[in-house]
Amino acid sequence: MTFLLLLATLIACAASTEDMSGKMFTFPLQSNKAHVKLITSLREFSSVTVCHRSFTDLKRDHVLFSLATASNSNEFLIFWDEANKELESHVRERKTEYRGMDYKPNMWHSICTTWDSESGLVQVWFDGRPSIKKFSISGSTIRGTPIIVLGQEQDAHGGGFDINQSFVGMMSDVHMWHYILSPCEIQNYVDHLNFTPGDVINWSALEYQIVDKVLIEKKFETCH
Numbered sequence: 163m164t165f166l167l168l169l170a171t172l173i174a175c176a177a178s179t180e181d182m183s184g185k186m187f188t189f190p191l192q193s194n195k196a197h198v199k200l201i202t203s204l205r206e207f208s209s210v211t212v213c214h215r216s217f218t219d220l221k222r223d224h225v226l227f228s229l230a231t232a233s234n235s236n237e238f239l240i241f242w243d244e245a246n247k248e249l250e251s252h253v254r255e256r257k258t259e260y261r262g263m264d265y266k267p268n269m270w271h272s273i274c275t276t277w278d279s280e281s282g283l284v285q286v287w288f289d290g291r292p293s294i295k296k297f298s299i300s301g302s303t304i305r306g307t308p309i310i311v312l313g314q315e316q317d318a319h320g321g322g323f324d325i326n327q328s329f330v331g332m333m334s335d336v337h338m339w340h341y342i343l344s345p346c347e348i349q350n351y352v353d354h355l356n357f358t359p360g361d362v363i364n365w366s367a368l369e370y371q372i373v374d375k376v377l378i379e380k381k382f383e384t385c386h
């Protein structure tokens with residue numbers, strides 16, 4: 163019995179590693195359950211770059227990337243605020259807002275966000291165009307077991323999901339680095355050219371776990 167329980171637990175927690183090149187996660191319905199957990203073994207970050215591509219027609223607030231630790235649920239969060247038409251980055255619970263992003267529905271947008279703990283500066287690259295650099299928080303690192311979630315916004319470490327902040331649509335090319343990418347590397351990412359994959363989250367060797375209704379699909383079908 164204990165063995166069966168252990169086996170069931172192991173199977174339930176088993177994460178797969180997959181080359182996701184040319185693929186995407188499809189989040190087909192609004193829910194407070196469906197999400198993907200991305201797994202990394204790194205435990206401390208003094209600099210961060212996170213890049214992702216997303217496609218949605220949501221007309222409400224929604225999450226794009228949510229990294230929580232036991233101490234902060236908004237340890238590193240990328241969020242769209244529909245009422246104010248602002249993209250938000252949260253680093254260690256400090257919120258920074260960016261205006262004037264051309265966040266149109268029904269098309270892919272690539273968003274890269276950088277933060278450095280020494281300067282405390284954050285910057286967002288929206289479809290390859292840089293925002294101004296803004297101060298968020300300096301002098302402390304992101305530390306502890308990170309839980310990285312796509313599709314839901316964490317208000318607790320691995321939970322506390324709100325259906326009205328969930329993501330519906332497609333997500334692809336998610337990478338995370340424990341350093342700041344140069345503007346040229348970000349441009350290469352945006353243009354689908356050669357770039358160094360994330361050393362924290364690597365879309366070409368993605369360790370992930372799907373919970374509830376999230377599908378893996380090809381990003382582009384080729385017609386003959």
Ligand SMILES: *[C@@H]1O[C@H](CO)[C@@H](O)[C@H](O)[C@H]1NC(C)=O
Pocket residue numbers: 324325326
């Ligand atoms: C989500 O939003 C809908 C519509 O605004 C509202 O009726 C509902 O109570 C909200 N649900 C939660 C869990 O906040």
Ligand SMILES: *[C@@H]1O[C@H](CO)[C@@H](O)[C@H](O)[C@H]1NC(C)=O
Pocket residue numbers: 181358359360361364366367
């Ligand atoms: C990312 O994954 C690819 C495919 O497995 C591998 O060749 C590459 O070295 C990885 N890059 C990093 C930085 O881990």
